[in-house]
Amino acid sequence: MEWPAFAREIDVTLAVQSQYVLYGNLRDLFLVRAADGTPALRSLRDLLWRVLEAGDYRALLSYDPVDGLLVHPQRPEALDAATRLLGGKPGDQPPSLARLRTELTAFGRPQEPGEPPVRGAFVVDYASRLVVSPEQLDPAERDFFLFCLKSSRTAMPLFLPGSTRPGPLYNPVFWLVERERDLPSWLTAGNERIRAIGVPSPDFGDRKETARLLAASFPGAGQDPEVCDAFAEQAEGLALRQMVDVTRLARDRGLGFEQLPDAVRTYRLGVLDNPWRRGFLRQRIRDGETSVPRRILGQDAAVVKTLDILKRAALGLSGAQAAQSSSRPRGVLFFAGPTGVGKTELAKTVAALVFGDEAAYLRFDMSEFSAEHAGDRLIGSPPGYVGHEAGGELTNAVRQQPFRVILFDEIEKAHPRILDKFLQVLEDGRLTDGRGTTTHFSECILIFTSNLGMAGSAVRHGLPYEEIERTIKAAIEDHFVQVLKRPELLNRLGDNIVVFDFIGAEAAGRIFDLQLANILRVVSEQHGIDVLLGEPARSELKAWCTAGLEKGGRGIGAALESLLVNPLARALFELPPGHHGPVTVTSMRRDGPTVTLEPA
Missing domain, CATH: 3.40.50.300 (P-loop containing nucleotide triphosphate hydrolases)
Incomplete structure (x- = not known):
């Protein structure tokens, strides 16, 4: 049977390691190939069991802070082996650090003389949640991990006559943690009996193989390599378990196998609608070749490249x-x-x-x-x-x-x-x-x-x-x-x-006209006063505002605010309350500046 690299590392080191710290992508599914080459997806617990079973291990005891102690697989021979490993049936007390120590003590006890040896393993799941801070342990936590440290060094490997692996192998303890540093550093540092192994995220080859495996669940999908490769590429950054979830989501939404990229996006982003797939988007971008230059004046080269x-x-x-x-x-x-x-x-x-x-x-x-x-x-x-x-x-x-x-x-x-x-x-x-x-x-x-x-x-x-x-x-x-x-x-x-280029004279004139129109529109809408700017006042104002173009359109707006808006506001304040109707700007002076208004 072909296993992932981290599982093979466990298999070849069972003779020298009494404990393992597994961290990383633990909640995923893992690709396993049978002897005939048939691929399958297995959970971490199933994978560990298959590795151990090949070495004539008889039971995998799994403890977590919620359910306490469970035996895997749920078969009579495994339950019998667990009873022999613990010196009695597993207890039914609520999960606690004290109970875990009791179970580990029983699991690690020397087997009685004349007692048939039995191989088994002990998994401590969600071990990151056993303590609040691994570097600030309370006395009970410190004593527990000190016990584990000593157990790792005093454990003895077992001979099993007649086994396919007759050499001595440890009955290992596996700690499943989110990060390697979630256990006290002094437990693992310099301890040759504890091996830390990172469980990696799937690579492109794993995702591609999984895509081909999942294709069978879609009627008519077949094993089209291009579709499978596209799914694997779209699933970059996803775990294999998440790829299974994506196919489940796709079937729920009535999507075919070839539409899995949409399902991946929906799974990641939580939205089904995709603006990039809207049929009218291409037409809007084509229309933008006309509309955008009218809004972004004097920047034809920048607009073309952006589009x-x-x-x-x-x-x-x-x-x-x-x-x-x-x-x-x-x-x-x-x-x-x-x-x-x-x-x-x-x-x-x-x-x-x-x-x-x-x-x-x-x-x-x-x-x-x-x-x-x-x-x-x-x-x-x-x-x-x-x-x-x-x-x-x-x-x-x-x-x-x-x-x-x-x-x-x-x-x-x-x-x-x-x-x-x-x-x-x-x-x-x-x-x-x-x-x-x-x-x-x-x-x-x-x-x-x-x-x-x-x-x-x-x-x-x-x-x-x-x-x-x-x-x-x-x-x-x-x-x-x-x-x-x-x-x-x-x-x-x-x-x-x-x-972007500097604003040219032509574009500056158009920007001036647009900004001036905005000012006059706001005055009309908010105050009911139509301001008429005739010649030569308009031409004079335009020349002042577009004289220096180093600051671009923003400079034109600043000049308009200084030369027109401020004096216009002063002049409007002088009009009698409730004045409505048009007024004309008859004169402007730059060295004041002033605006004189007369009724139109």
Whole structure:
């Protein structure tokens, strides 16, 4: 019989180890192959029993803090062997540390002279829950583990005449823990009789074999290797037991075997509807080639590249060149360039375009994450720290709404250690928060913005776009490679860097017209006063607001606020209460500034 590697390690060390600490992926199912090559999925307890049974062990005693002592398998010969191992039938007292010590004492007692030897094993399940803190034991806990330490060293291996393995083998004790450090360190450190073995998560080969095994439960699915491989790839990061659960969910929702990727997404995210699969999404992105440039003015090159990346995301081709890319984010964009040119506005536009709702847009100002510990805000504090139970702002938000555009503004201001978390998201598409809960980003679009390359005079208004793009990309590369020492993060971004141009004169004029119209509309809607801005006041105001374009559209808005909104507010305050109807701006002065209103 073919067993997983950790089971083979147990099998070959039974002659030298009296106790084992098993940690890691213990609650999973494990692939086992019979002598004829037939695969099957077994629980850890079943797997341990098959390993032991091959060495002529007769019973597996399993203790946990809820049910107490149980005997596996439930057969007369195993129950008889358990009685002989314990010197009597298992007790029926409630589970407790004292009872566990009593059972282990009986299990580890020397067998009586002339008594036929019997091989058996003892499993202590949920051993992580035996104590509150392994490094701060109360006297009873300390005495218990001191007893276990001594037992590990005084236990003697047994000869079993006539056995397929006649050499001496220990009757082992298995401790099942979540983490290796969940037991007192002095119990296992330097103790050659206790062996710690990590139980790994399934690899792609295990998932592929399991997919083929599960295919038989779908009528007509057959053993199509392409379908099975796709299921195995989609199930990256899942345990084999979870793959079984996915197939159960698929059958419950009436999905066929070829639709298991949808079932995997539903299992992970808890939502059945997938905006990326909506039939009208392609048409909306195509329509965006016309609508987005009308909203993001003067950035034709940036808009075209962004829409190309969205098309790739809609088709599920982001990262398709990688061997296993299914768990990565749907799309990744890195917006760079001057301030006030539409980077944030384009992020909002992407959210509205793909998900039909700007509320799907989530922004983090990375200047607030310049300290290393600030990363706890994103994924939550570690256990034992204040706020641990609240989780992280980022992970909580994505679990509540898995289909999002997430904007990380001014990423260069974040602490380098926080960037490591983004590396994990870009590569694996998931983050584990301080509570141990995994959040998946496979349906998100991640957008990073940066002003790298804008310091100094290397990039200035009036340079050709190609030169601006080349200079900014070089500055980004230098920052990630030379300053942050994170070239791997730059590699994950790939060619998804979108460089924005300065606002040109034509675009600036259109931005001015739009912002001015917004101001006049608000005054009309909220105060019932129509403000008429005639010539030459309008032309003069436009010239003032668009004179310097280094600050982009945001600079135009700031100038409008200073040159029109503030003096307009003063003038409106002078009108008699309840005044309605149109008024005309007849004169403007920049060195005041003042606005004179006259009834139209």
